[in-house]
Amino acid sequence: MTSRREQVIEAVKALVAEALSNADVKRNLAKPERIAPGGLAVVRDGDPGEPEVLLSPLAYVYTHRIPVEVAAYESASVPREEVLDGMLGAIGNAVRTDRTLGGLCDFLEVEAPAPADLETLGAAPARFAEIAVVAVYGTTDPLN
Numbered sequence: 001m002t003s004r005r006e007q008v009i010e011a012v013k014a015l016v017a018e019a020l021s022n023a024d025v026k027r028n029l030a031k032p033e034r035i036a037p038g039g040l041a042v043v044r045d046g047d048p049g050e051p052e053v054l055l056s057p058l059a060y061v062y063t064h065r066i067p068v069e070v071a072a073y074e075s076a077s078v079p080r081e082e083v084l085d086g087m088l089g090a091i092g093n094a095v096r097t098d099r100t101l102g103g104l105c106d107f108l109e110v111e112a113p114a115p116a117d118l119e120t121l122g123a124a125p126a127r128f129a130e131i132a133v134v135a136v137y138g139t140t141d142p143l144n
Contacts, residue, residue, distance in 0.1 A: 004139040011101040013043040019094035039072040080127040105137040
């Protein structure tokens with residue numbers, strides 16, 4: 001059976017993919033070669049950190065910060081800042097509508113973005129932002 005950690009990360013990836021239906025959504029992409037016309041989102045595993053341990057019954061409660069990198073080019077009529085803002089807003093709306101990832105988490109929230117320009121040799125500049133989806137969940141075993 002897949003660990004709760006993996007289930008949560010895959011559910012976050014699915015949530016981002018559904019929110020950004022035109023974007024290319026990947027997990028742990030080492031080095032993006034290109035940004036798709038609909039944008040690119042890379043979901044990283046992140047670090048679940050040290051759990052809060054409950055003793056009766058034994059449970060490990062994690063506050064897992066899952067980084068999501070989002071990148072976009074401008075369209076013919078929309079500046080890249082607005083394209084990126086729309087993508088981030090779509091992710092925020094998806095999180096707001098399912099704060100438990102279908103029951104996998106106790107709570108899900110999103111941290112504010114850190115936007116920046118993304119320069120690539122021979123290509124138009126893109127806009128990039130890193131956000132973090134923070135999932136609070138419990139498990140009876142730190143490895144499962």
